Amino acid sequence: MRRPQWVNAAILAAAALALALLPHVYGNQALLFQLMVYLALSQGVNVLYGFTGYLPFGYVGFFGIGAYGASLAMLDLHAAPLVGIALGGSAALLLGLVLSPLLRLSGAYFAIASLAASQAIYLVIANPALQNVTYGPYGIQLANQFDPAASYWTMATILFLAIAVVLYIRRSRFGMALQAVRDDPVSAAMAGVGVVRQRISAWMISAALAGAVGGAFAWQTSVFYPDAVFTLSISIFAIVFALFGGVGTLLGPIFGTIVLFGMYNAIGISDPQYFQLIYGLLIVALVIFLPDGVASLLRRRGIHVL
Amino acid sequence: MLYALIAGILFGLYYALISLGLNLSFGVLRMVNLAHGDFVMIGGFAAVVLYTVYHVHPLVSLVLAALAVFLAGAALYYLLVPRISRTKDPEMISLVLFFGLSQVIEALAVVQFGNNEQSIFEPVFGTQPVALLGQDLPAVWVVSGLISLFALVLVYLYLYRTRLGYATRAVMASRDEAEVSGIDLHRVSAIAFGIGLGLAAAAGALAPFMLGGITADIGTGLTTTAFAVIVLGSLGNPLGTVAGGLIYGVALMLMQTYLPSWASLLPYVLLLLVLLVKPSGLFGRQVRSA
Numbered sequence: 001m002r003r004p005q006w007v008n009a010a011i012l013a014a015a016a017l018a019l020a021l022l023p024h025v026y027g028n029q030a031l032l033f034q035l036m037v038y039l040a041l042s043q044g045v046n047v048l049y050g051f052t053g054y055l056p057f058g059y060v061g062f063f064g065i066g067a068y069g070a071s072l073a074m075l076d077l078h079a080a081p082l083v084g085i086a087l088g089g090s091a092a093l094l095l096g097l098v099l100s101p102l103l104r105l106s107g108a109y110f111a112i113a114s115l116a117a118s119q120a121i122y123l124v125i126a127n128p129a130l131q132n133v134t135y136g137p138y139g140i141q142l143a144n145q146f147d148p149a150a151s152y153w154t155m156a157t158i159l160f161l162a163i164a165v166v167l168y169i170r171r172s173r174f175g176m177a178l179q180a181v182r183d184d185p186v187s188a189a190m191a192g193v194g195v196v197r198q199r200i201s202a203w204m205i206s207a208a209l210a211g212a213v214g215g216a217f218a219w220q221t222s223v224f225y226p227d228a229v230f231t232l233s234i235s236i237f238a239i240v241f242a243l244f245g246g247v248g249t250l251l252g253p254i255f256g257t258i259v260l261f262g263m264y265n266a267i268g269i270s271d272p273q274y275f276q277l278i279y280g281l282l283i284v285a286l287v288i289f290l291p292d293g294v295a296s297l298l299r300r301r302g303i304h305v306l
Numbered sequence: 307m308l309y310a311l312i313a314g315i316l317f318g319l320y321y322a323l324i325s326l327g328l329n330l331s332f333g334v335l336r337m338v339n340l341a342h343g344d345f346v347m348i349g350g351f352a353a354v355v356l357y358t359v360y361h362v363h364p365l366v367s368l369v370l371a372a373l374a375v376f377l378a379g380a381a382l383y384y385l386l387v388p389r390i391s392r393t394k395d396p397e398m399i400s401l402v403l404f405f406g407l408s409q410v411i412e413a414l415a416v417v418q419f420g421n422n423e424q425s426i427f428e429p430v431f432g433t434q435p436v437a438l439l440g441q442d443l444p445a446v447w448v449v450s451g452l453i454s455l456f457a458l459v460l461v462y463l464y465l466y467r468t469r470l471g472y473a474t475r476a477v478m479a480s481r482d483e484a485e486v487s488g489i490d491l492h493r494v495s496a497i498a499f500g501i502g503l504g505l506a507a508a509a510g511a512l513a514p515f516m517l518g519g520i521t522a523d524i525g526t527g528l529t530t531t532a533f534a535v536i537v538l539g540s541l542g543n544p545l546g547t548v549a550g551g552l553i554y555g556v557a558l559m560l561m562q563t564y565l566p567s568w569a570s571l572l573p574y575v576l577l578l579l580v581l582l583v584k585p586s587g588l589f590g591r592q593v594r595s596a
Contacts, residue, residue, distance in 0.1 A: 055398045101582050107397040108338045112533055113581045119530065120574035129567045232526065236405065243402060277413035283406025288386070291393040 008167050011250070015163050019156040031265065033152055033220050036159045038261050040213045041238035042245075042253035043162045044206040049239070050247030051169060051178040052202050054103065055111045057235055061118030062092040062207045064230040066214025068125055071140040074219075081145055085154065085215035092211020095121070096204045103199050115232070122230035139225035142218065151220040158212050165205060166250050178202055179248070237261075240283055246293025255294060310559040313443060316451035318555025320516050322548045323454035324509040324528060325535035326461060327502030333478035333542040334498040335387060337400035341408035343528030345375055345503045347415060349510020350520035354424045364426065368453070368511035372504040379503035383496040408525055415522035425519035446515040457508060458548055461501070465544060474498050478542050534577035 022032055041063065049055050069091030070084040079087060102113050125134045169175035177198050180188040189195050214229060221228070237260075245256025260282075267275050290296065328342045352371040356362035362370075386403060393399050465471040473494045476484040485491045513520055531554075539550025554576065561569040 049398075053395070053398070055401060057401070105581055108401060109537075109581060111398070111401055112338060112530070113578060116530060116534070116574040116577040120571055120578065123571045123574070127567060239402065273413050273416040275413075276409050277417070280406045280409030280411075280413060283409065284386075284403060287393075287399050287403040287406065288389050291390070291395075291399050 008171070011167060012160075012164055016160055019160060023152070029148060029152055030220075033148075033155055033217075035257070035261055036155045037213055037217055038237060038241055038257045039254060040155075040159045040162045041210060041234065042242040042257050043159075043166050043250075044209040044213070045238045045242045046166060046247050046249075046253045047169060047202055047209070048206040049242065050249070050253075051175060051182060052199050053182040054199070054203070055239065056114045056206070057111045057232075057239070058114035058116070058118030059206075059210060059238055060230055060232060060234040061114070061121050062095060062210035063214040063217070063234055064118070064125070064226070065095050065121060066092045066211030067218035067224070067229040068134065068140070068214075068226075069211065070215030071142055071218045072134070074142060074145055075140070081147070081151070081219050082154065085212055085219065088215030088218070089208045089212035092214065093204055093208040095211075096207030100200050100203060103196070103203060115235075118230065118232075118235070122226060125230070126226035134226075137226060139223065139228075140218065142222040145219060146222040148220060151216055155213070155216040155220065158209075158216055162209055163250065165209070169202075170250060174198065174201070237264075240279075240286075243293055244286055246295025249295050252293050252295040307563075309443075310563045311556060313447060314556030314559035315552060316443070316447045316555070317516070317559060318552035319451045319454040319458070319548075320509065320512065320551075321531065321535055321554050321558075322551025323457055323505060323512075325532035325551055326458065326544060326547045327505035327509075328529070328532045329502075329536040329539075329541065329544060329547045330461075330474075330505070331499045331502035332536070333544075334474060334481075334495045335400075336481070337387070337390075337397060338404070338533065339499075339502070340401060340404040340529055341411060341525065342503075342506055342532055343530075344408045344411040344415075344525035345379075345506035346510035346513060346528050347520060347522065347525050348375060348411065349507030350513040350517075350524075351415065351419055351424070351510075352507070353511035354426055354514055354520060357426050364511055364514070365453070368508050371511050372508040375507035376500040376504035378500075380496040380500035382503075383499040384492070387495070387499075388492065408529075412522055412525055419522060421522060423519040423521045425514040446512075450512045450516050453512065454509070457505060461505070461544060464501070470494065470497065530577070531573040534573040534580075537577055538580050 019036075023029060026032060041059070044062075045056065045059060048059075066085075066088035068088070070081075070088030073079040073084040073087040074081060077087075099114070099117055102110055102117065105113055124130065126137045127134075128136045130136055131138070169178070177188065177193045180191065180193055181195050181198055185195050217229065218224065241257040241260050242253040243256070244260055245254065246252030264275065264279075267278065324346060327345075328339060331337070331339045331342070349368070349371040352374075353364045353367040356367040356370070357364055386407075387400075390396050390399050390403055463471075465475055473484070473489045474497070476487070476489055477491060477494050477498070481491060484494075510520075513524075517524070535550040535554050536547050537550075538553060539546030539548065554573070557576070558569065558572055561572050
């Protein structure tokens with residue numbers, strides 16, 4: 001598993017270069033921003049599902065709480081956007097801590113419980129009864145903070161950090177411990193791995209990441225309704241992108257996001273229902289023919305995927 | 307108060323009908339069918355279309371939809387499930403698979419019926435309220451409650467009084483042991499899966515009356531509600547589902563009476579509470595947690 005340091009350094013440099021050059025290659029910055037959002041979220045799913053086997057259907061809950069945490073910090077505390085995003089990430093981290101008992105559940109129970117949690121949070125935030133606190137169903141207005149360029153570079157930085165974290169996890173003791181826990185928790189515990197602590201760490205990392213991404217998204221979008229940041233399709237996109245490429249690798253989710261998000265933009269905007277149809281069929285086909293993602297095709301030919 | 311209780315019991319029976327199928331398919335497959343709610347939606351649209359175009363009585367559509375979906379469900383089982391049982395992580399993969407399926411069904415429904423809510427507005431069950439324990443209730447609620455009860459009794463008889471039902475319960479208890487004792491695993495599972503979806507479609511045919519209307523996107527919410535109900539009453543325990551449905555129905559009616567703006571939170575909060583406090587549900591035997 002261990003690779004020399006320079007490989008990681010080269011990957012990070014390539015990622016930084018790609019992120020810096022992207023806006024010069026492709027002009028539609030709003031689209032690039034969304035692409036980066038999903039690149040980061042699919043890495044967050046990757047950290048959790050790829051390394052611990054927990055499938056977070058309610059992942060969007062962290063994204064939404066991050067968006068709201070950041071927005072409310074900017075609106076009510078008059079925080080600077082970057083501080084707001086940090087607070088949004090912290091809000092997600094806190095939520096992750098509160099929800100960490102969910103990790104006691106196994107398999108499908110966890111997936112659906114996390115989904116229920118995200119919907120419960122959405123219904124609380126969008127509740128008309130809490131309009132003075134969360135602005136209820138009428139959404140958030142950050143128009144005076146709007147700064148597409150700065151928010152774009154913030155998002156790029158967050159994505160860069162996410163890639164660095166996944167690279168670190170893949171080669172560190174921590175990552176090995178996580179994979180050991182995923183494959184066989186009992187044996188891992190016998191070998192001295194703190195099963196619960198490792199799982200919670202991965203859960204919190206992935207929560208904080210989604211929260212920060214949500215904060216950056218709120219800043220970039222600046223006007224949004226609660227359902228825009230809590231829609232289940234955000235979770236599902238992130239999960240499917242990650243699965244398509246292959247979880248447990250760094251490049252798999254990146255590849256999956258670029259290909260599928262590109263497809264989404266080619267057909268999704270004009271005909272949403274046909275897109276949903278094609279997308280659903282694609283998911284079914286993916287699961288039946290390629291359950292371990294595109295990365296497994298390469299791996300079968302003996303090519304190591306980073 | 308009494309009104310809310312009685313209405314809650316009727317709705318509870320109805321929610322038990324929605325949820326029982328999910329419990330059956332979970333029991334035999336050990337997979338959560340995330341597309342369950344979409345089959346409720348199919349049943350609903352079937353009833354609406356058959357009524358508005360051909361003037362078929364919704365109760366007839368209920369039987370037709372249930373039968374058609376039963377056959378489709380059994381076929382779907384053979385098409386999908388044996389393949390994913392062979393993968394590394396069938397439980398997770400099946401979640402994604404059934405999610406994809408629900409997307410396909412939802413998209414097809416939008417293409418066919420549009421995004422707007424559809425319903426049956428004519429009073430097919432009469433306009434006379436039915437008096438029950440001194441409370442006047444809409445006739446459809448009582449009819450739906452009784453039909454749900456009837457369907458639940460049928461399922462009970464199937465599970466506990468027929469050979470195939472015995473085999474189904476054996477598969478629910480342990481797939482491996484059932485297989486080595488000579489039970490045709492796939493046949494039993496396919497039938498149970500089909501029945502599960504058929505029940506969902508039957509419940510769907512009543513949805514225009516009980517849920518107010520049918521939209522293409524009600525599936526996900528219904529699946530979560532159904533999951534809350536079956537977890538409440540313990541997974542793999544059909545009778546528990548009835549109890550779970552009743553508790554849910556009464557709680558829902560009480561919430562709608564006293565805290566209407568928070569009522570939509572109920573299924574999610576209930577689900578989280580049960581999972582965290584007592585994941586085995588109220589009537590379960592073994593705990594399934596890591």
